[in-house]
Amino acid sequence: MTTLAKRRPAPPRHRSWPWCRLCSGIALDLGSTRTRAWTSGRRTILDVPTVTFPASPGEDATCPIQRGTIVDTPGTARMLDRLLAPRLPRHGRPLLILTTPVLGGVAYRAEARTAVEVLRPRTVLTVPTARAVAVAAKADLARPLLVVDLGAHLTEVTLLVDGAVTDARRTALGTSDLDDRTAPTRITDAVVAMVTGMLDQDHTPHTLHALRRGTLLAGGGALRADLTGPLGEGLRAPVRPVRAPHTAAVRGAAQLLRAAHAHPSSTQASDAPRHRPLHGAL
Structure with a gap:
């Protein structure tokens, strides 16, 4: 006499992402x-x-x-x-x-x-x-990377080594501060000063290698030619705005x-x- 195998209950159906409660x-x-x-x-x-x-x-x-x-x-x-x-x-x-x-x-x-x-x-x-900016740009994080975030109210300069933050500087100055009386060079000069400080205080070649590789630009300010052009001249190194930097x-x-x-x-x-x-x- 053949014994019918007990049917196993069907596993609960997994709702596809994003509507799965645990996958949103x-x-x-x-x-x-x-x-x-x-x-x-x-x-x-x-x-x-x-x-x-x-x-x-x-x-x-x-x-x-x-x-x-x-x-x-x-x-x-x-x-x-x-x-x-x-x-x-x-x-x-x-x-x-x-x-x-x-x-x-x-x-x-x-x-x-x-x-x-x-x-x-x-x-x-x-x-x-x-x-996050480096990930969006698909940058090679195995090599040192300088990232400049030109925001509306804040500008940050960050050195990434193996994907981790090893040095960073910032100034409470952004594109919203620029008007007829404030020239864009105020921001570019501040960035150049921050990068220079990083170079002076870095006892490794990481900052120099990152600068020669090309600085990655993000934030709304990276859309402005009056910032990106002078910044490259001031750093004497290439600058690379990411796609849709804002x-x-x-x-x-x-x-x-x-x-x-x-x-x-x-x-x-x-x-x-x-x-x-x-x-x-x-």
């Missing part, structure tokens, strides 16, 4: 004037002014991030909730990759993580903006997000959200 993700770049985000499954980048939504009628919208510092954490959270919560799967716990100013320090990361909790992330990974950081974070989903063992879901750096910063 957000790449986020919080700038002083623009916030840019990419959510899994979307083809376009959300690019909006960094302004708060009033908590109650009669209040004015304000700028919650100034010169690379989060000055209004609850306002930042309200902005993110309004912009991104409707774009996430219902009851989802997204993996969130957040770009951070290289010299933002622990204080910036703490305030940013508090703000993004409104999105109920299961894991928050932080990545230095310069590293969105390079969020695009790099999105690539890292896709890589994290492709290797989910490193970011398995848990009941409590986790927070850790994706790559070390100063």
Whole structure:
């Protein structure tokens, strides 16, 4: 007599990314004037002014991030909730990759993580903006690389060696400060001075090799010929604006997000959200 084998129950069907509750993700770049985000499954980048939504009628919208510092954490959270919560799967716990100013320090990361909790992330990974830019540019990180981020309110110069931040400088000066009375050379001179300081204090050949290789330019300022031309002349070295430099950081974070989903063992879901750096910063 033949015994029929007991049928095994069919395994639960895995919903495709991004609608799987455990596979949704957000790449986020919080700038002083623009916030840019990419959510899994979307083809376009959300690019909006960094302004708060009033908590109650009669209040004015304000700028919650100034010169690379989060000055209004609850306002930042309200902005993110309004912009991104409707774009996430219902009851989802997204993996969130957040770009951070290289010299933002622990204080910036703490305030940013508090703000993004409104999105109920299961894991928050932080990545230095310069590293995200290099990823977006598909740069060879096995060689030293200089990255200059010409933002609206902040300009950063970062040296990456083997993909890690080894030196960084910044100035609270950006393209929004340029007007009829302020020449673009004020920014280019500041960048040249920062790179010169890095060269003087680097007892290895890394900074010099990175400079000769060509400086990678990102941020909205990289779209301005009146900045990129004089900067190359001042550095006496080639400068290479990345494609769509104003969105390079969020695009790099999105690539890292896709890589994290492709290797989910490193970011398995848990009941409590986790927070850790994706790559070390100063």
